[in-house]
Amino acid sequence: MIRLRGWDPVLGMNLRNARIAEQNPSAAIRLVNNKYATKQALTEAGAPTSPTLAMLRSRREIAALDWEALGDCWALKPNQGLGGNGILLSFGRRRNSWQSSSGKRIEREAVADHLRRILDGEFSPRTTDWALFEPLIRAHPDLARLSHQGLPDIRVICRGDRPQLAMLRLPTRFSGGRANLHQRAIGAAVDLATGRITHALVGKEPTGHHPDTDEPLIGATVPHWPEVLDAARRCAGATGLRYLGADIVVDADRGPLILEVNARPGLQIQNVTGRGLATPAARRRRH
Numbered sequence: 001m002i003r004l005r006g007w008d009p010v011l012g013m014n015l016r017n018a019r020i021a022e023q024n025p026s027a028a029i030r031l032v033n034n035k036y037a038t039k040q041a042l043t044e045a046g047a048p049t050s051p052t053l054a055m056l057r058s059r060r061e062i063a064a065l066d067w068e069a070l071g072d073c074w075a076l077k078p079n080q081g082l083g084g085n086g087i088l089l090s091f092g093r094r095r096n097s098w099q100s101s102s103g104k105r106i107e108r109e110a111v112a113d114h115l116r117r118i119l120d121g122e123f124s125p126r127t128t129d130w131a132l133f134e135p136l137i138r139a140h141p142d143l144a145r146l147s148h149q150g151l152p153d154i155r156v157i158c159r160g161d162r163p164q165l166a167m168l169r170l171p172t173r174f175s176g177g178r179a180n181l182h183q184r185a186i187g188a189a190v191d192l193a194t195g196r197i198t199h200a201l202v203g204k205e206p207t208g209h210h211p212d213t214d215e216p217l218i219g220a221t222v223p224h225w226p227e228v229l230d231a232a233r234r235c236a237g238a239t240g241l242r243y244l245g246a247d248i249v250v251d252a253d254r255g256p257l258i259l260e261v262n263a264r265p266g267l268q269i270q271n272v273t274g275r276g277l278a279t280p281a282a283r284r285r286r287h
Contacts (some may be wrong), residue, residue: 028240086123150177195225
């Protein structure tokens with residue numbers, strides 16, 4: 001068994017897949033692959049998540065959409081999209097159009113065309129999909145200053161209702177404002193007990209500062225950390241998953257919100273935190 005930095009044995013892909021097959025019922029996996037159904041389940045369980053402004057299931061609903069009810073700032077997402085693809089964001093209103101983060105005008109017809117692409121399944125593994133409008137999430141200022149544009153998020157790996165590892169993912173200029181480690185966003189290990197960043201990586205290289213802003217990372221604390229962990233703990237009971245990755249953001253006004261629940265969370269968190277996930281939960285609790 002491979003070990004990482006002298007800590008717990010590393011969870012490999014084969015063991016992870018076996019754990020998922022053993023602990024995650026197929027019905028629960030289908031649930032979390034549906035963002036709208038997941039939000040409903042989380043809400044019923046008292047877990048914080050972003051409300052839905054509008055949901056479209058077919059092209060004919062585009063003509064009936066109440067554009068005024070969307071407000072000035074929103075996020076348009078595919079219901080079953082993968083990897084953050086297909087998301088369109090509005091950061092403000094200009095009469096019958098909206099504006100992007102860079103100030104570029106987003107015409108209503110461009111939004112309607114994007115809706116058609118979502119509904120046609122362009123960003124989904126399915127042949128068709130639904131489209132969701134949600135309020136725009138603005139990062140808590142303590143996290144925004146640690147990031148380069150984009151929206152930082154927290155990944156918490158849980159076994160049942162017990163958090164095991166946590167990391168903060170911070171967008172960089174190289175990652176295009178996305179909190180995606182494969183695109184060289186920063187992965188920062190977060191101590192479960194305190195919510196403090198203990199070390200950070202860009203790719204495989206350690207860093208103590210954000211490469212674009214030079215903001216110091218080590219020792220910074222994730223705001224509302226107890227609430228972040230409480231939100232992660234609620235995911236298992238809400239979804240039926242026993243091994244999961246909870247993706248949580250901290251909104252400037254609304255606090256922690258569950259962005260997504262993953263039935264097949266990636267393994268990079270082990271490299272970021274220097275801790276393995278292969279040790280049985282009972283043994284980890286004794287340490």
